[in-house]
Amino acid sequence: MSRIRMTLPIFHSKFLSYAKGWKTKNKIIVIESDDWGAIRTSSREAYERLKSDGYALDKSPYALDSLETESDLTELYSVLDNIKDYRGRSACFTANMILANPDFAAIKASGFKDYFYEPAELALKRDRQRRNVLALWKEGRNRNIFIPQFHGREHIRYWEWLEALKNGSPEAHETFTLNMCGVPLRASKETQSFYLPMYLDDHELKSKSVNIKEVITEGVKLFEKTFGYRSLSTVAPNVTWTPTVEKIWYDNNINYIQGGLTQIIPNGNGGKRVAHYTGERSLFGGLYLSRNCTFEPSKSSDSGYWQISLKQIRRAFAFKEPAILSTHRVNYIGNIKSENRDRGLNQLKSLLDAVLDKWPDTIFLSTPELGFMIENNIQSIDALEIRGEQIFPLVS
Template sequence: MKNNLIIQSVKSYLSATKINREGSAIKEKIVLIESDDWGAIRTPSLEALNRFQKKGLDIGNSIYKADALESQDDLELLFDVLSKYKDRDGLNAKMTANAIMANPDFEKIKNSNFTEFHYKRFTETFKEYPKHANNLEIWKQGQNQGIFQPQLHGREHLNYKRWLKVLQSNNEAAHFCFNLGATYSGNKDYSFMEAYDWDTPEDIAEQKIVIQDAITIFKETFGYFSKSFIAPCYNWDPLIEYVLQDNGVDWIQGMKSQLAPTGIFDCYLPIKHNFGDTNAKGLKYNIRNCFFEPSSAPDRDWVDSCLVQISSAFLWNKPAVICSHRINYIGFIDEKNRDRGLRDLNNLLKKIVQKWPEVKFISTDELDQFLL
């Protein structure tokens, strides 16, 4: 067991170092937690999950089975952990909450015979779930406490054109999920989740309209423009970046490689980015170099591997950008999933402030002030 942990640590350090060797430098030890999918629907309820499993759908046994729209309990318990730890300036640990602005309006879509896409704002979705009505107020309380900073993840976490096409074909599994209020295909693929993948280049024009709409909803909801953006599944065409830049976005969050569409699902053109690289108009790229995803592999020591990756980031004068999706903190479907994620997050933050008392916790929209 000890040898396995050492091997895991070495692999984690080397993988992080490959990311950190190039790119801009920062002047301080900074930790960012970038967390995707807040506000998006996934598994609607435990009852729905049981029906997926009884039907024998792949999704019933995937990692997403425990993912769901965050409940009030989920948010409050997460905030309790974040507020326990403070940086060198006495500020709380902070999460960049990358938010989805809308979810499908299932009734209107069905009434159109699956020929038209309609959506509801995520704040309306909150009101339709049993333990979620006060979520927006709680989000804003977290923001005021400096522990939960919403940023833009898109309008839907859904490639709705693909979804509608499959529904129009009377696909049994997709309709089964639809009737339970979910956008799953029934399989373990990501084809419906990749909101800004395209099947033909003509789709880009519509994607720009969708992103502009998302930007408007974000501004109307929170009272400010998001300064950063993360594309669902790290998949987007460079042409959509101009809409982001024209609306106040300074940073694109992502991995080392941007997955540019080619017109074929799951076949992408990788575009390499380093931390602080800029595009032709000056928009900057923030690269995730640390990973903390307890729900994806429960047997892994995520605390140790993430600490090793943070060490590499600081050695190379990079921010420690921790990728940690919402699913890790959700107990609406399975409280054990949330308990594991929060326990590990608590241990991670405790060890960060012990090992690096000079650390600074920030959100992605604050990065500019720390560049050299």
């Protein structure tokens, strides 16, 4: 029964998308990539130590995820910059950013009683492989190949993590010493993960003394301080959020809501799935932008995996929809295993080369550009290109 409840909204969402979703004659590709700036596995040495201690890290591709290095970004940029649409514009990632991570030293100093966070850029500056990552983020934005947007302040259910530390969880403490917040669920000895949806229902957050408005608003401010412009779009961690969160986004001038075919609304009982389509208005006047394609090569050993994504793009274009791809940072990270990054980049290149071969008139856009087109009923790409100051509004 639960599988039926999960499947029906997805079919409903596909129907809504085909029937009511925003249509365009342009063949638009938007690539939305989540989790940039977040810590995960801290180092190759930490990975090997945890494996030797019996953690089944091979069971989850997310064990290969790590805070991006300079080489991760430069190699990604090289691929994107060499793939250009008919206008001469390079392929681009909408990079959904995490702006803060736990402050391990401060948490330990409190005796694990209190939670503290620090801006992501501080962790970058402490590591010689990452000292120029912040500059590379900004360079990517200036080159229109890596477009930062807001994902969240942090990407962990930090109150449950802190509780596990207080209660003496061996796994939480062992990974804490490695500057990590646990391991992926499938790798866990204690069958626990803290990389879970943060935006829970109001009652549950209140019971945990979590002020989600403060969490989101502080994250937005960190984004604006880091990049100097406002993020017009966002995606909730684990694509799970509530109407309360939508109101907080609205109050922070976030207009475009990225997400999958369905939204999971926490209700204290497993969550409710609600179908959305691209161009649909939210309760507060924002726009939903529904991802209709996936590209996650880290989850597959098949060298032809990219062809699945190509079929999804073909379907989107057949229904005159923009192809909005979901792809996570882990696919392009080589700090733990370089072959993971190599596979991801090779498959990305194969996919985008095939797209341009089949549809030479393809247009690469970022999420805020697509949202702006839909909101303002723009069909001409030329009309869009002169609106940059409205799409990336500077912080006054």
